[in-house]
Amino acid sequence: MAFQSELSLEARSERLKGIAKTLRHRVIDMVYAAQSGHIGGSLSAADFVAALYFDIMNIDPSNPKLADRDRFVLSKGHACPIWYAALAEKGFFPIEELTTLRKNNSKLQGHPIATYLPGLDASSGSLGIGFAQAVGIALEGKYLNKNYKVYAVLGDGEINEGIVWEASLVASKYKLDNLIAILDKNNLQLDGTTDDVMPMEPLVDKFRSFGYEVMQMDGHDMIDILLTLEKANKNISHRPIMIIAHTTKGKGVSFMENKVGWHGKAPNEQEYIAACLELEGESK
């Protein structure tokens, strides 16, 4: 297979869209099989996760501990179905294992535990703590003068946690320009809209004042995602990067989109079939 960078932007985008669709389908399959798990925040992150794992990041499934690999931390750990789907699709472990999610003796714990699964760079699931670990991984990269990048995905409810802002102070103080944080701004958290539960705006100003180089992208426009991530990779600002990804919770399954109820609920049989049909592009 050709290196992705040899393809045109449009060709890369088309390829990734197909992969993102597959990942979405896997998420639905996994949570349906487990009858438990978090679909909404997995689907909102699907497109940029696909871009990172299948185009942008330097990783090798046959050597998950490669020293210079790019790191990925899903700080919003409850959305691990999308992470597991990407890792399996990339070849880190067999796809058949995906449906063991949340079951006894599975590598796919309800929230991601790094010691259980090759390819996980940090455990997460208690909000904010994954991001602080990502800052630590980036600090180590700077300290050792390594070339790897650290991609960390945060939820827009998660940033209520004080630790996110403590870690941000450190990222700024130590000029961690190898850190690329992505805020999955889908505007919903468990109890309702982010504006209702805890207003965080103005986010751009907040992140900028904490020392970030702030970028924004349409989290479901693959070309915008690729261009923004490439720009972030060429960071010359000596500041950590915060990309605000504008997304839709439940994206790709119309009856789940923008519905707070699909934060942490498993589909029943009818809902599962309807979701599959929609993702397979057939009429309902």
Added chain:
Amino acid sequence: MNFMPAQIPTRRAFAERMVDRARDDKDFVVFESDLAKSTYSYLFHEAHPDRYFNMGIAEIGTSAIAAGMAAEGRTVIVCGYGVFITMRALEAIRSFICYPHLNVKFLSSHGGLTAAIDGVTHQATEDIAFMTTLPNMKVLAPADTESAKAAFDIALATPGPVFTRLMRDPLFDFYSSKESFVLGGSKTIRTGNDITIAAYGDMVIQALQAADMLSNKGIEAEVIDFYSIKPWDKEALENSLSKTNALLVAENHQRRNGFGYELAVCCLENKPVPISLIGLDDTFGESGAYLKTLKKFGMDADAIAEKAEQLVSRKKMLR
């Protein structure tokens, strides 16, 4: 005693009582950290919106803010998951709620492996150790709907901080609404002369199932529900052990520094008897179905019955 499958989990029973009691008690307020749909504190939000504050996903802040409000004389009910309350907010609870003996009450859901499917990050398997160690803190662990409702009443009536450990999923109901529960009390829910099984929360049902298995083998177990973990009912334990002379403690928690350690030390200090402790044996849990996970870690009724049988034969050898 009748056993019926519970219609609601204890987390919901506690929250429903909180809503009911707000009508006669106009003083207390409720704090939430974006888990209202899971702790069922949303029921309170619907009924009493002016007395409800959602602090966002920010647990130490929520407890520290509660300390500030409670220091002004108000009673605050803080709702959340056991892992986040007892670990993330631990310092705020210890130094700024327990030390000044403030009226902050904790609705702590997802106790032990009842949160099995969510995995270790969501399983509160050290919460009893953390909370019982704190001076001034009182700790309750109801096993069914009625005792969970009563736990709210006890928490509200007891001055100072009270932590109530609740469960994720509905199990069984066995107490009638006429049953009375008090701080420091217990319920002997099955009598027997061969061994005392002490349990709390979800493990009461496992203990009762084990007692049935033991009975088939001619061993009569006395089962005590210690719904009040701190303070706990020393008299009930002493009375029971004076008959049985053997103690098995079954808890959905780390064995180390759990309720079993408390009871074992009490026995050592007073009247030593053969003791066995059931719980997580210095290990983390993992994701899975609740009952399968209990079995995997040797904490289900089968494991209790097996250990109890061993304990009874040890007791006989000692004679």
